[in-house]
Amino acid sequence: MRNRYRTFATALGMTAFVAAGAWAADAGMYMNPGDLKWGEAPPTLPKGAKIAVLSGDPGKEGMFTARLKVPANYKIAPHYHSTDEDLTVISGTLYFGEGDKMETKGGHAIKPGGFHHLPAKTHHYAWSKSETVVQISAKGPFDIVYINPDDDPSKKAAAAAPAAPAKKM
Secondary structure, eight states, X not given: OOOOOOBHHHHHTTSHHHHHXXXXXXXXXXXXXXXXXXXXXXXXXOTTOEEEEEESOTTSSEEEEEEEEEOTTOEEEEEEOSSOEEEEEEESOEEEEXXXXXXXXXXXXXXXXXXXXXXXXXXXXXXXXXXEEEEEEEEESOBXXXXXXXXXXXXXXXXXXXXXXXXOO
């Protein structure tokens, strides 16, 4: 059985989700691109991505919508989510493949305006060739479970973190 290492929910208190803020679910809302508050993506994603939460809270029960901005040549290793995920490409092109091994040949190119639905627990991976922005809608709490636990960037970051200094007596 595969182990979960870190979830979006774990990272919420320390990442852009707090900075971006969650909007009230029962209030009407209007938002233009200039209103988005981008912050660092959680450590469960490779460094370089930015995230802005548009509605809801990815770390809590219930629906949420967020945008993820990834730089050119960005790769997310094979993984799955515990809930369904709907993804719409806003700008750039995001490439997808399904399976347990990243193979960029034959991937599906999703262009601006394109849509992708992933049922829960579908093993998949993604990459970009240029800066790309995608909108994700899903039911929280949202997680990323890497097929190969060694691909989890949060695990690598924790291993690289310096040890706390010993307390003096």
